[in-house]
Amino acid sequence: MERTLLQFAFSATIIFVICLQTIVLVGAKKEADPRECEVCISTLDKFRATVPEEKEGDVKALNKLLEKYCNKEAKGKERDFCGYLGALPNSPTRIVEEATRPLSYHMPTVKICEKL
Numbered sequence: 217m218e219r220t221l222l223q224f225a226f227s228a229t230i231i232f233v234i235c236l237q238t239i240v241l242v243g244a245k246k247e248a249d250p251r252e253c254e255v256c257i258s259t260l261d262k263f264r265a266t267v268p269e270e271k272e273g274d275v276k277a278l279n280k281l282l283e284k285y286c287n288k289e290a291k292g293k294e295r296d297f298c299g300y301l302g303a304l305p306n307s308p309t310r311i312v313e314e315a316t317r318p319l320s321y322h323m324p325t326v327k328i329c330e331k332l
Contacts, residue, residue: 256329259294264319278316
């Protein structure tokens with residue numbers, strides 16, 4: 217009887233440890249590779265460089281400035297990225313604020329692109 221109980225406790229412990237390791241491994245986040253986000257990062261960095269200091273914290277102003285930037289200055293892959301954000305007139309979706317809101321409180325562009 218005692219041996220069976222000991223075997224059961226040992227088996228339960230092994231199963232618990234395996235489940236815990238699985239949860240830890242699945243829950244661990246892999247940091248985004250900057251090479252995967254290079255278009256996003258470069259576009260937002262170039263845009264951020266064009267924003268006047270007095271408008272850096274204003275989300276609505278940043279939305280308008282990003283639309284203006286995308287319509288006039290963005291070319292190629294940058295223009296495609298602007299389309300995905302919804303900063304172009306013919307964009308099917310509109311998530312511009314998902315990029316401009318974090319820009320307004322000076323979040324690093326790498327982090328913004330990870331979230332997009």
